[in-house]
Amino acid sequence: MGQIDLHPQPQQPQLIPIARQPFNPRRAVHSLEAFNIECPFCKASHWADERLSSSSKIRPKFGICCYQGKIALPPLQDPPLELQEFYNREHLGSANFHKNIRRYNNALAFTSVGRQIDNSINDGQGPYVFKMHGELIHRIGSLLPADNAEPTPAYAQLYLYDP
Numbered sequence: 001m002g003q004i005d006l007h008p009q010p011q012q013p014q015l016i017p018i019a020r021q022p023f024n025p026r027r028a029v030h031s032l033e034a035f036n037i038e039c040p041f042c043k044a045s046h047w048a049d050e051r052l053s054s055s056s057k058i059r060p061k062f063g064i065c066c067y068q069g070k071i072a073l074p075p076l077q078d079p080p081l082e083l084q085e086f087y088n089r090e091h092l093g094s095a096n097f098h099k100n101i102r103r104y105n106n107a108l109a110f111t112s113v114g115r116q117i118d119n120s121i122n123d124g125q126g127p128y129v130f131k132m133h134g135e136l137i138h139r140i141g142s143l144l145p146a147d148n149a150e151p152t153p154a155y156a157q158l159y160l161y162d163p
Helices: 081-087 094-099 103-107
Strands: 111-115 132-139
Touching: 081 111, 094 103
Parallel strands: none
Antiparallel strands: 111 132
C-alpha cells in the first residue's frame, strides 16, 4: 500500500496568461502610439515598439521591412494613367472605384500561379509539403481565346461573379 503524505506541499497557483484573463480596467494598457517612425533605409512606416531591441529610440533600426537595408526592392512603378486618375479621384467614376476597390482587387486576384514545384522533399513519410523554388508569378489571361488563336486550354477559365 502507498503511504499517505501527512504534510502535503501547498499547490502552486496556476498562472493564467494575460490574454486569457478577464478585462481589468486597473491594468495598464499598452499604447502603440503613432505609426510615424520611418525606417532609415527603405522609408517604411513603423510603430516605435517595432524597432529592434538593440536599437535606440533616437536612431531606430527595423528588421521586418528591409532587414536594415540588406534587402532592396526596386521602387514601385506608377500605375497606368487611367488607374491613377481613378485613384487620385480625378475621374467621374472614381467615387464608385473607391467604394468598390476591394471587390475590384478580389476580381483581379483570380489568377493561376506559375511556379516550379520541388517534390524532392515529399517521400511519402509525412504530410505533403508545398516546396517551391525560383520565381512565383501570377498568370492571368483572357477568359476567351484570341480570335486568330487556336483555342488551347491554358487556364481554368472560370469566373464566379456574385454581386
